[in-house]
Amino acid sequence: MRRPLCLMALPEIVPLRERDLPAAAAALSRAFHDDPLQTYVFPDPVERAARSPALFTPLLRYGLLFGEVLTTAGGPVGAAVWLGPAAWEVTPQRAKAAGLDELPTVLGPAAAERFLSVLAAIDPYHHRDVPPAHWYVMVVGVAPEAQGTGIGRALLRPMIDRADAAGQPCYLETAQPTNVAFYEKLGFDRVVDTREPQSGLRLWTFRHSPLTPVNRHLTSR
Numbered sequence: 001m002r003r004p005l006c007l008m009a010l011p012e013i014v015p016l017r018e019r020d021l022p023a024a025a026a027a028l029s030r031a032f033h034d035d036p037l038q039t040y041v042f043p044d045p046v047e048r049a050a051r052s053p054a055l056f057t058p059l060l061r062y063g064l065l066f067g068e069v070l071t072t073a074g075g076p077v078g079a080a081v082w083l084g085p086a087a088w089e090v091t092p093q094r095a096k097a098a099g100l101d102e103l104p105t106v107l108g109p110a111a112a113e114r115f116l117s118v119l120a121a122i123d124p125y126h127h128r129d130v131p132p133a134h135w136y137v138m139v140v141g142v143a144p145e146a147q148g149t150g151i152g153r154a155l156l157r158p159m160i161d162r163a164d165a166a167g168q169p170c171y172l173e174t175a176q177p178t179n180v181a182f183y184e185k186l187g188f189d190r191v192v193d194t195r196e197p198q199s200g201l202r203l204w205t206f207r208h209s210p211l212t213p214v215n216r217h218l219t220s221r
Contacts, residue, residue, distance in 0.1 A: 010151065010154055012073040012074075013070050013071070013073070014071060014073045015068065015069065015070065016063070016069035016071045016076070016079060021057065021060050021061065022053070022057070023076045024079040026076075027077050027079060028052075028059075028060075028139065029052035030144055031078065032056075033045070033049065033052070036175045036176060036202070037176075037201060040114055041107075041115045042111055051106075051108070051111065058098045058103070059098075060081060060139075061098045061099055062095075062098035063081035063138060065097055066087035067082050067083035068082045069082070072146075077142060077143045078141055078146060078155055079139075079140070080139070080155035083136040083138055088126075088134065088135070088136035103116070118175075118196055118198075121196045122196070125194075126205070129192065131169065133168050134170060135163045136170070137171070140152065140155055140172070153186065156186060160186065164211045169207055169210055170208040171205070173204065174203070174204050174206070175204075183206045184206075188206035189206065189207055189209065190204060192204065192205040
């Protein structure tokens with residue numbers, strides 16, 4: 001008898017291999033299918049399912065080129081793109097190397113404009129609210145069939161611990177209301193809660209302060 005996924009052992013978390021990038025992009029596409037940002041970028045659900053992998057492919061490639069990408073062993077059912085202190089800022093040169101400059105072509109000009117306009121609206125908070133020496137979660141998601149099993153936490157925990165050891169904070173953003181409590185349980189503090197005027201999207205930013213001997217006893221992280 002097959003056990004439900006929620007009762008199965010948690011998959012091992014491993015670095016993403018280049019050959020598994022398409023499967024990881026497909027998993028992220030499913031993970032974000034009902035995300036408010038994705039529904040704004042692609043209002044039609046059929047187009048969203050068809051085109052979303054092309055959005056996540058360069059994000060994953062950016063992580064492979066300039067950061068670290070974690071996924072599940074035995075086939076990606078989720079992924080997290082982590083960018084360290086030397087590469088969290090997306091420069092034109094890095095964007096071109098990863099293929100982000102091709103988004104208007106692969107997504108369509110209107111969809112790309114909607115996506116990039118939201119990023120442009122929230123990016124200033126990133127520069128304002130966290131010091132340069134930090135780790136940035138560019139994207140993290142788990143496919144619907146594996147959500148609620150602990151994989152999301154497992155994709156984040158190793159790098160949070162690494163940042164703690166280095167005395168560096170972590171930073172991320174979300175447009176998904178259900179993610180707010182999840183990130184707070186992981187020890188992230190809510191920094192910004194705003195509404196982007198053009199899209200009407202509610203956006204949150206989070207910062208995870210590094211644990212130290214002084215503050216470790218103040219949290220149950």
